[in-house]
Amino acid sequence: MKFDLHTHHFRCGHADGNIRDYIEAAIAADLQVIGISDHTPYFGSEEEHPFPSISMAKSDFDGYVQEVLQLKREYEGKIKVLLGIESDFFPEHANVYQQAMSAYPFDYIIGSIHHVRGVSIFNKNRWKKLTPSEQVADKEEYFNLIRQSAQSGMFQIIAHMDAMKGNYPLFSEIKADEAIEETLKVIAESGLAIEINTSGKTKLCGGWYPSNEILEVAHHYGVDVTFGSDAHKPSRVGDEFEEVAKVLKEIGFKEWVYYEQKQKVAVPL
Ligand SMILES: [Zn+2]
Ligand SMILES: [Zn+2]
Numbered sequence: 001m002k003f004d005l006h007t008h009h010f011r012c013g014h015a016d017g018n019i020r021d022y023i024e025a026a027i028a029a030d031l032q033v034i035g036i037s038d039h040t041p042y043f044g045s046e047e048e049h050p051f052p053s054i055s056m057a058k059s060d061f062d063g064y065v066q067e068v069l070q071l072k073r074e075y076e077g078k079i080k081v082l083l084g085i086e087s088d089f090f091p092e093h094a095n096v097y098q099q100a101m102s103a104y105p106f107d108y109i110i111g112s113i114h115h116v117r118g119v120s121i122f123n124k125n126r127w128k129k130l131t132p133s134e135q136v137a138d139k140e141e142y143f144n145l146i147r148q149s150a151q152s153g154m155f156q157i158i159a160h161m162d163a164m165k166g167n168y169p170l171f172s173e174i175k176a177d178e179a180i181e182e183t184l185k186v187i188a189e190s191g192l193a194i195e196i197n198t199s200g201k202t203k204l205c206g207g208w209y210p211s212n213e214i215l216e217v218a219h220h221y222g223v224d225v226t227f228g229s230d231a232h233k234p235s236r237v238g239d240e241f242e243e244v245a246k247v248l249k250e251i252g253f254k255e256w257v258y259y260e261q262k263q264k265v266a267v268p269l
Helices: 019-028 058-074 091-102 132-151 169-173 177-189 198-202 212-220 241-251
Strands: 033-036 080-088 108-112 193-197 224-228 255-260 263-268
Touching (some): 058 080, 193 255, 212 241
Parallel strands (some): 080 108, 224 255
Antiparallel strands (some): 255 263
C-alpha cells in the first residue's frame, strides 16, 4: 500500500504541472493514496500576493480547495485523493492561519517552519555571519519553533524536520541534541506524525529529511511517521517510497500513517 502526502503544483509559483498531473503520476506509480498539499497563501500579510514565487495568492485558496474536492470525487474508485495543505507556521500569525483553514474540510495539515528569525531556512548566507555559539542558538530556535508548531493543535504532520540542512549540510554537525530530543518528545505527546521527506536530494544536502539519527530518536519516543516526496514536479510523486520503507523497518518502525478527515490511518510497513 503506497501513499504520498506531500505534493505541490503550479499555484505556488515554483512547481510544475496542475493537480491532475500529480494524481495521474500517482496512479502511474501504483499509489493508492495521493495527498495534495500546496503551500498556504501568506495569510499573515496585508498584501494579497506578497511572494508570487513562494505561494499562491489569498484569492487562489478557495479555488485550490474546490479543485481538489472535485478531483477527489472524480477519481473515486481509482485512487484516494486527499485534501491537504502545507501551512507555514508563524507564531504571531497562528490565529489568522487557523481561522482561514478552519473553513475547509482538510484531511490533514502539514505544519512547516520555513523561516527562523525572519530568514529563510534555506538561505545559506545566514550561517556565515554567525559565531559557533550563535549557530547553536539558531539551530535551537529552529527546533523551538517546530515544538511550538506541534503544540499549536493546528497540524497532523510536522514537515521536513531538519530541512535547515538543505543548503547547509554542516547544519547536521551543529550540536543541539537536547533540542532535537525535546522536540521529538513534544511531537510524540502531541500525537503528531513526522514525515520522511525525500526532497533533500533536490538540495545541497542530498538524502532525506530528517536524518536516520533523528529517525532513531523518533522511534525511541514512539513518534508516528508518514511519507512525503514534496514533489514540485509530477515525476517525483512517490519518489523513494520503497527505500524509505526499508530503512524505517531497519530502524524498528512497524507501521506508518496517513490522515483522512484528520483521523490517523495506520499502514503496515
Ligand atoms: Zn515549495
Ligand atoms: Zn516545506
